[in-house]
Amino acid sequence: MNVIKTLSILLVDDESRFRQGLKTLLSFYDINDSLSLEVVGEAETQKEALNIAAQLSPDLILLDLELAGGDGITTLVKLKEISYAGKVLVLSGHQEDDWIFRAMQVGAAGYVFKTRLATQLFDAINTVLKSEVYLPAEVASGFFRSFQTSSDSCLQIRRQLHLTEREQEVLNWLTQGASNEEIAKQLYVTVATVKAHLTSIFEKLEVTSRTQAIVAALKLGLIHA
Structure with a gap:
């Protein structure tokens, strides 16, 4: 049954x-x-x-x-x-x-x-x-045309904002809902280092919270799920 x-x-x-x-x-x-x-x-x-x-x-x-x-x-x-x-x-x-x-x-x-x-x-x-x-x-x-266009513009925007590759990695994990501890584990760094990267990301995106950072990154085409 x-x-x-x-x-x-x-x-x-x-x-x-x-x-x-x-x-x-x-x-x-x-x-x-x-x-x-x-x-x-x-x-x-x-x-x-x-x-x-x-x-x-x-x-x-x-x-x-x-x-x-x-x-x-x-x-x-x-x-x-x-x-x-x-x-x-x-x-x-x-x-x-x-x-x-x-x-x-x-x-x-x-x-x-x-x-x-x-x-x-x-x-x-x-x-x-x-x-x-x-x-x-x-x-x-x-959709795939938009994906290709976004991929091309993402690199250009990253350069304009002076986002480092590690900051981009932190931002990608952030959009997946990862906590500071989870991001630290994934990137093999300390939680303090993650916090430092987040502070830098917030300053470059001119935001004050995790949600604002994700939304800003989305609007700029910096993240891909």
């Missing part, structure tokens, strides 16, 4: 009617005989989303990029900071390459157009559950 596993899902969108429609759509999905879908929470603001994610640790978050009290990109950053270990699938009305690229940069496991939910969501959920990245076929080429 098969043991049925429940996939817990958090819906994050500031429109209640959309969330209700999404729940209805999910109720029709039967991933396979051993997995069921259950919506365990709903949020319409960034603060609510982070609180519920911290309390319930859902397996999957379906996230809109435009929220009351904070955008979806920043929400993705903050989810890393609270060490959220599940998958995040972005559901958005934005189909521009830049929006898609920024979401994937900071940890989204996939990106689905709201106008294509009926045809894309099932495949997207199946894909991210396999720890693979989901991108609609029609935007994949644009």
Whole structure:
């Protein structure tokens, strides 16, 4: 007899009617005989989303990029900071390459157009559950063009800011939600050295906190998830 596993899902969108429609759509999905879908929470603001994610640790978050009290990109950053270990699938009305690229940069496991939910969501959920990245076929080429452009500009910006290679390494670990102790362990340096690098990074990016540093690095194209 098969043991049925429940996939817990958090819906994050500031429109209640959309969330209700999404729940209805999910109720029709039967991933396979051993997995069921259950919506365990709903949020319409960034603060609510982070609180519920911290309390319930859902397996999957379906996230809109435009929220009351904070955008979806920043929400993705903050989810890393609270060490959220599940998958995040972005559901958005934005189909521009830049929006898609920024979401994937900071940890989204996939990106689905709201106008294509009926045809894309099932495949997207199946894909991210396999720890693979989901991108609609029609935007994949644009995403990789953005990736190449960002890679080229990243080096130029690093030189302009005078970021050292070690500072870039610290910044990369920072975006993954690593603590000072974890960064020190990964780079084989002391915690004091990590703190010194962070101080230098904050000064060069003209920020005062870890979150601000991550968001600034994202806007400048310095980080890639």
